[in-house]
Amino acid sequence: xxxxxxxxxxxxxxxxxxxxxxxxxxxxxxxxxxxxxxxxxxxxxxxxxxxxxxxxxxxxxxxxxxxxxxxxxxxxxxxxxxxxxxxxxxxxxxxxxxxxxxxxxxxxxxxxxxxxxxxxxxxxxxxxxxxxxxxxxxxxxxxxxxxxxxxxxxxxxxxxxxxxxx
Numbered sequence: 575x576x577x578x579x580x581x582x583x584x585x586x587x588x589x590x591x592x593x594x595x596x597x598x599x600x601x602x603x604x605x606x607x608x609x610x611x612x613x614x615x616x617x618x619x620x621x622x623x624x625x626x627x628x629x630x631x632x633x634x635x636x637x638x639x640x641x642x643x644x645x646x647x648x649x650x651x652x653x654x655x656x657x658x659x660x661x662x663x664x665x666x667x668x669x670x671x672x673x674x675x676x677x678x679x680x681x682x683x684x685x686x687x688x689x690x691x692x693x694x695x696x697x698x699x700x701x702x703x704x705x706x707x708x709x710x711x712x713x714x715x716x717x718x719x720x721x722x723x724x725x726x727x728x729x730x731x732x733x734x735x736x737x738x739x740x
Contacts, residue, residue: 587646589681592621592629599643600629607664609726620650620661627652627661628685632678647674649682658686658739660696675708683712687740694739697731699724709734 592600597617604611620629632647647665651658660682665674683694697720698705714734723731 587632587634589630589632591624592617592631592645592648594618594621596629596631596643596645597621599645600631600648602642603645603648603664603666604662606667608662610724612662617650620652626654627659630678630681630685632674647678649678651682651686653686653689653691656690656692656740658683658689658691658694660686660694670704675705676712679708679712683736683739690740692737692740694736696734697723698734700730700732706732709736712736 597614600617601614629650631645634644649663650661714736716732717735718733720731722728
């Protein structure tokens with residue numbers, strides 16, 4: 575990493591709000607990361623409502639014309655009243671283990687805090703140990719369980735909460 579930002583094979587990455595043109599590439603990355611992915615429409619709906627939240631991408635500029643539009647990772651969040659809801663956070667599978675998720679999570683929490691959130695909430699599969707480790711390291715604690723929340727495969731979600739972000 576240079577200057578506190580992730581790097582790919584010497585290429586600098588940059589962070590920006592996703593635009594409508596990114597929706598298909600985001601859905602493609604989502605399909606590679608999750609068993610029940612968001613659709614292009616989900617992304618377009620979130621991108622169209624920047625007042626409630628944001629979809630933020632980590633992009634490699636040289637690859638911005640590829641089908642993936644250079645998107646290597648992203649997160650989506652909303653702020654409702656004083657609560658930030660982290661909707662999704664994903665890093666391309668072949669690029670995991672480089673600290674990007676940790677870096678993006680810190681950025682998401684910071685952005686949520688700037689929008690007035692005092693706490694963050696999210697759901698995670700009970701079996702997703704890498705994500706649970708990331709969130710626990712960041713100070714999240716288990717708040718509740720949502721039975722059979724996920725499908726494909728059916729599984730409980732743990733609701734995690736972090737206070738004091740704003």
